[in-house]
Each structure stands twice: as structure tokens, then as C-alpha cells.
Amino acid sequence: MKLTLNGKSKEIMDSSTLAAVVRDHCQNPEHVVAELNGSIIGRALWENTVLKENDRLELVSFVGGG
Template sequence: MIVNINGAPHEVADGMTVAQAVRTLTAATTGVAVALNDEVVIRSAWETTALSDSDRVEVLTAVQGG
């Protein structure tokens, strides 16, 4: 199936979860937020939230600067 992750199409396995999608983009375990089809997904739901064809996933990571 095809899902859009951060605006780019990705072919992923059926049943891929939000947590798996996040791990394809970053190894960070903190400072990460996810929206699925414009709705925030709380971290405790990442492992159980399955993606569907044509879903839009936005993975945001916190960046420090000065």
C-alpha cells in the first residue's frame, strides 16, 4: 500500500503501524510527534494504530538551537 509520510509517497507493508513508520524516519525516542490524517496520535497509541492505503502521516521532531 502507499502512504504519504512527510509529504512523500512510501510503499509500506499492509498493517504497518504508526510506530513502525516513525522508526523508518528517525531513531529518536523523545521529541517526536505524529499526526495521522491531520489528527495527533498520542504516543501510547503508536504501536496499535495501523496505517491504511493513502493515509497521510506527518512525523515532527523537536530541534534545539541557539
């Protein structure tokens, strides 16, 4: 199924969990923050959050900045 990940269209397996998507795309999941359709999803809920078609997912983490 298709969804938007960090602004890009991505094809992922149906019924993927948020946790799975994070594992597949992030080297250091421990510092990643997830925002699904505008709401922050707490880490504890990732395993139980099933993604749907056309979801907008943002995965952010720290980078250098002033």
C-alpha cells in the first residue's frame, strides 16, 4: 500500500506496523520521533499502530543545528 513518508511517496507492505517501518528506515530508532497524520505517536504504541493507505508519516530526529 502507498503512504507518504517524510514527504515522499512510499510503497510498504499492507498492515505494516509503525514499529516495523521505523526499524526498516532508521539506523537509530531510539532517538526517532514519529508523527502520524499530524499527531505524535508515543514510542510505546508503535508495535500496535497499524498503518493505512494514504497515511502521512513523519519520522524526525536530531541533526546538527545552532
